[in-house]
Amino acid sequence: MSTIIAGHFQLQEEVERAKEELRNAGFGQGRISAFFVNQPGQHDMTPIGGDHAISPGASETPEGVVEGATTGGAVGVAIGALTSPLSGPVGPIVGGLVGAHVGSLFSLTKMKEAGEPEEGGKNLRVPREAGMMVAVALDGPADERRALDVLRDLGAHHIERAEGTIEQGDWRDFDPLSMPVVIA
Incomplete structure (x- = not known):
């Protein structure tokens, strides 16, 4: 496992440019992952589809x-x-x-x-915004500043830090339902 920095982009062209700029900044192609995150509730995490067996907020x-x-x-x-x-x-x-x-x-x-609150909150928390993401696995702490600079310069939003494994361009242990640690 390594530290991963990931940012959201709106357009496919922005994603391709981010991948190219990360490679130019010294990150290997196999350590860069680009993918689409579905809307909450549409991740097919259960056998019948969706994210939960019972819809949040429908318990009563x-x-x-x-x-x-x-x-x-x-x-x-x-x-x-x-x-x-x-x-x-x-x-x-x-x-x-x-x-x-x-x-x-x-x-x-x-x-x-x-509209009763769910588990102490006023509204349901959305784990992660839907859209295109570009993620890069870092070799060490010094790489974080370089990755952040590239993503910020290209207009990434909701930049987050996570732990995981990117192998051959695939973030193998990405969990779309996990709560992101937004850093920028």
Whole structure:
């Protein structure tokens, strides 16, 4: 493992220029990696796709929907019973079904509007910005300043430091879900 410095770029031309300038600065081609980071949630980290088996922030959804459906169903049955002289014996049944449906929809809306924090945070943290990245594995601490200068001069943003292995141009142990250590 070595220290890796990586920066984000917007255009493919910028990526190619960064790779060329890093080579000109003395970094071997096999120690430079360029790749695209997908949007959060689109990394296919689970067998059915996505990044998590259960969506973050949706932990209370089943209980909330059941609660809303139960409350709505009870209200619907009561209203249906009151209208049974007009609607007959079907009134409480239809009232209960409609009430359960409306109650479940209302509970979903209420949970969405509440926007409760996830694990102590106000909003979900996005691990890493999507887009093109260029990364370079350093041979030693002296290489860091040179790599940073090249990436900054070329307009890289969200420059980060990580530990990992780049072999033959492939950052083998890159984890798109890890929280980046942004240094510039």
